[in-house]
Amino acid sequence: MYKVDLPVDISADVAVERRRAAEVARQARIFNTRHRVMGLDLKALEQQVVENKEREEMAGQRERAFDMLRVTQDKVLMQKQQEEEEERRAELNRDLNQYRAIRQRAEDTRDADLNVHRQGALGLFIPIPESELGPACMQVFQGEGIGDNDKRRAQMEQTERALRAQREQSEKLQKENKLKELLKGKELVQQDLRAVQLDALEEECKRAGRIALNNYNHAQAAECVEKERKERMRKEGEEMAEVWHMVTSDILTECPKAAEREVDGGPVGRPRVLTDRWRGMSPVQLNAIRRQREEQRLEGERLREIEKQRDAAWDFQRMVQTREDEEEERKAMELKKEKRIEMDRYNEQLAREQREHQQYLSKTLYTNRPTAQYFTQFSSSSR
Template identity: 30%
Template sequence: MLNLFISLPKDRREAAKIEKARQYEETRKNRIFNPRIRLIGVDKDALKKQMAEKKARDEDEKAREEAHRLKLLRDNEIALELEKEVVKRRRKLDEEINEFRLQYQRKEDRRDFDLYDPDYLKKSLPARVMDDDPRLSISGAQKFEGEDMEANKRKKYQMEQQKIWLQQQIDERIQAEKDKKLAEFAYDEMVLARDERSKQLESLENECKRQLDEATARFNQALSAEQATQRRMQEMRDLEDKRAEIYNAITGDFLTENPDTAISCLGLNRIIGSQYKGMHPHEKEAIRKEQLQQIEENKMKREAEKKLESDWAELSNYMLSTVALNEQEIKKRQRELNRQLYEQNKLLCMQQRKNKELTEEFVKSAGATEEFYNQFNKSTR
């Protein structure tokens, strides 16, 4: 469902104002409802003394803090100087150690250097230099009948093939880097698209909330106008009733001293002394008209109430339908966004799997060379 209870900055400010007012009210209650403060008051001298003591404590605390701050600054400066001196001495010592190693601890001067000399094979002679090498003997097993005399050509061909393989590996590595950059670019595009979708959904939700607020405001205005109309009608009816009451009182038999009020109910010719006020046909007709008017007014009032209830029900149905349509649209767009994200993630996963396979193939095919091992044991770090 549509979440209408999102905490906005305006809502947080209103909540802060309400909390501040509540705290102020609680403080005011404590001050007013405290009989000691209300009846006796407070000791101004004691308050002044407390304020002076508090001010003195604050000044002492500030002085201690300032002294502590200055001490920390001095300690930091001393520590920085000491650290610079230690770094300088350590650097000088390292330079002296490296200089000593370069002069007196060279690997060429070691007794067992010939055992791990990387150029030992380059310096030593091969077992067979030529076919008529005088070092060759019968038991040396260096020369046989039917030997391949195309060894030099074959070696040259093998070197060319190794160059081709190396160039192919370089091309594959360059292509792998390009594929990696393309994958990173696609991922960045996907992230930007996802952020744009999120912004669109947020704007849509704000628009729905704005429309709902406008519909509520229109309903409140209509309800306020209807209530004002009812109040005016009630005031008019009350005014008419008062006018009728005044008119009846003025034109009544009691003030007009109608002689017919003295006629007895036991006979038309009998008169009583209590000034009986009888009812004439025209008075009954007036009462009947008033009753009919009241009946008509009650009928109009019930029709107005029915109309108000129907308007309220119509507005409620409209608001519910609007919210339902907006919720369906949001769900539809969310499903479409989830589907697009799934497709993009699926494509990205395939691309990453392909890159991983190419990387593993490159790692397996590219073995470690002598240059890789020669980069170690070059310094003290």
């Protein structure tokens, strides 16, 4: 009366177990400090980049392999389709011939009995005696079949003419194909000859270019040799002229007047010294230089004495400033030491008050201490 064998629905239990397993896995990830990583994992990212590149390369190789496989399969499929088409046509021809041999026999035609005695016709056997046959059973009448041999001969001649025409057409097509192949072969030969001629002309042009380049290089070399010869002769001429000028000039005669020359447009008595002919200064010029050098020495000593006095004044000023700085630093250290002593006293007072407060909390206020079970309720879930 009542159905008590209903199937138990365990989907809720499965869902609960799945959530519990997910919660356990999440807690293992969150509370495991050795496996938890803060920030970016560069090695993992680089590994992911390398894996992505490898995956893309493998996908490209797979696509190329698939393309080659598709091309091969298309070729095989086309060849298979062609073979199937040829086989289907052969099967149709066989079926047609078989149908003609079975369904369209000459002895099964309606006028087969009329062609019994004709050439090539099959004999018919009539089991009924002729005495029992009436006029309605007559099959061959006198006067029928006149001119059948001529008609058959005419049909055979027509068939021969048709076959001869087909054979001539086939021979004509073969001759045309042979002529086309011959013309194509001649055209290829002419193209090859043209290519050989063009290669020969190109080689001739290259050879002419090389000859022209060699001639140009020889001309340039000869021109360079001629320029070097002229330059060498010019330098030799200039050197000889310079030697001749040195020998015949006043530089080797040691003439004092040869080293001085009047300045154009200048006052009289101020000659210009020619450095290439000068032989030294006079005693008056030497004395003037010594006197000027002595004056410069005295001026340098005076300036050094002034600089020395200035440095001594600056040293004294720095020493006074250093003493003042040391005095201020000493006062600041004493003040800092006093502040540190006061701070130590204040910290000691705070520590004493803190100890008293801790003693009050531990001995007076909080007498019920929590057990280990109280602390285990925290951080027990990942949510």
